[in-house]
Amino acid sequence: MLLGRRTYEIFAATWPYADRSDPAVAAMNAMPKYVASRTLENDGLPWANSTLLGPDLPAEVRRIKGASARETVVLGSGALLASLIEHDLVDEYRLLVFPLLLGSGKRLFAEGEGPHRLTLTSTRATPSGVLISTYRRPEGG
Template sequence: MGQLVAVEFVSLDGVMQSVLSEGEDRDGGFDEGGWVLPYVDEVVERFMSEATAGAGALLLGRRTYEIFAATWPYGDMDDPAVAAMNAMPKYVASRTLEDLPWAGSVLLGADLVEEVGRAKAASEAETVVLGSADLLRTLVEHDLVDEYRLLVFPLVLGKGKKLFADGGTPRRLTLTATRSTPSGVLINTYRPAERAL
């Protein structure tokens, strides 16, 4: 069975909202969108390209899916990450979407835990979650994430959706790898402690 891996940008205070653009996600009046861009260096770009190109499938929430579906199908297909994103299955968790225009997209059913288990079992390769804050919190609470690859950016935002929601179940993680980038981003890999290698 393949692993479910969360690859996420987070601030020092754990915020993961509206990382790439101002209008990406304004829920709760969040107005700090695009905060990762000043820190994206060649190491961050290479890491994200490898994480994407190496995945066997994507698991996305509605908002992230809509953002990706509006851009990735029109990217440079000579780029291995773009080609991989367009070729791989894309599992979408949504109660409202009916039309999935991006080729290879599959709408998951109402029982998310069962559906994610089925998606993981369908491939030996990794299923990667990118963004998708609300979906990711549900996956965390049901212990469905096998590995977290967190890019921790050197800033404090003070507000916004967090990777680990307040009031969630306490959990231990084991750090299995870490490195820093020239712009000060820490790339940390964690596994749930009971599954740590």
Template sequence: MGQLIVVNFVSLDGVMQSVLSADEDRDGGFEQGGWVLPYVDEAVERFMSEATAAAGALLLGRRTYEIFAAVWPHADMNDPAVAAMNAMPKYVASRMLRDPEWDPEWANSTLLGADLAEEVRRVKDASAGETLVLGSGGLLGTLIEHDLVDEYRLLVFPLILGGGKQLFADGRGLRRLTLTATRATPSGVLINTYRRADRGQGHTAAVST
């Protein structure tokens, strides 16, 4: 069985909304879009590139998929992460899109069915590698609710936004995690890796700077 890995940017107060640009997600009147950019140093870029290039598939919510599909098919294919992202299978979760109306904008894309939890279990069962979830706040709520995430790789940025959509919203129940690795980048971003406690590799994290 494959592993479902969540890789996401979060603020100190847990916000993951509109990380790269002001217009990415203005829901709720959010005006702080693009908040990660001042902190994206070479270490952050390298981590994201390596995580993406090593993945076997992507699982994305509709909004994140549409943002990515508008950019990555036209990006530099000499970049290993870009080439991998374009070549790998991409699974899209959406309550709005339904076959046969959907015409994928990005090669190797598959629209998942209405029973999302069961569809994701099927994807994991069929995979021997890592399926990466990037962004996709709405999708993450379902994945967390059904306890489908094997590992979180969270890049925690040193700022407090004071509002916005949070990665871990109320009402999703207790989850015990094991910190397996942590390191700080020169810009102050903490890259923390957590596994489900019953799947962890111990209780001592590897700490580096």
């Protein structure tokens, strides 16, 4: 899991204290967590299996992606995601659309970003009406 500082701090305040008998909680606490931050220090990462990334984020992410056959997931972390998009480090987008109109909010993609061609590889609706769509970059692009 790859997290920005704010998302990491929110998760680290909750997940380590959640019901460890829940398989989802156990999995979340056990997985490696990589934190992109210019203000945190390694000894300031209280959540188990957390590692602070160095200052060259693109190189660090390429190293993580190359070191494991498993996928690297970004949850939340809008500023981090914008940096990953800028450096062409996102292979797949899983977008969740909730049946709720808020009227305002943060943009997922920065003004002036793109265009980027994507291919829809799957979509499904949950019983509660959430649409989950998966998009990938085209092969060779």
